[in-house]
Amino acid sequence: MATQSLPPLPPLPPLPKPVASTGFHISKDQLTTIVPVAVAAALGTYLLCRYVNRKSCKKGQVNKTINKDSSKVVHSFDMEDIGSKAVYCRCWRSKKFPYCDGSHAKHNEETGDNVGPLIIKKKDA
Incomplete structure (x- = not known):
């Protein structure tokens, strides 16, 4: 039985170079929307917690x-x-x-x- 040889494989293309990236980008327009919303959410949460705690707990007595x-x-x-x-x-x-x-x-x-x-x-x- 005769052995057949396979044709040589073509060379692989070079791998792409990794791009240095922080992975997360925020534009100035997005930032001007995110910051006020985050501040309002934090302030609202704080005030809600104070209101709920005052109603449910009589620490001052x-x-x-x-x-x-x-x-x-x-x-x-x-x-x-x-x-x-x-x-x-x-x-x-x-x-x-x-x-x-x-x-x-x-x-x-x-x-x-x-x-x-x-x-x-x-x-x-």
Whole structure:
């Protein structure tokens, strides 16, 4: 059996040289449209988040649990009934409100606040 030889293949064409490109181009006209739209979207998102958070969260309230059915919490004491010393809560976390039970220590640790009790005592003679 005779072996047949194949004709030689033609040379391959040279590969194209890669073009240096950043891959993303924006014209000045596109930029003048994109920037205001992006700023408006960011501002709208910020304002919407503030509005939603304000409606769903009452972070500004100090009194979270005491006499919430009352329009205003007021306590009154006669000086004669106090004795020699009385310690009153100012953090609104006391389980013995209006008297202090030391709850401000935990409150201060959790929030970085520095609130303490109101202490009323008779002057030493």
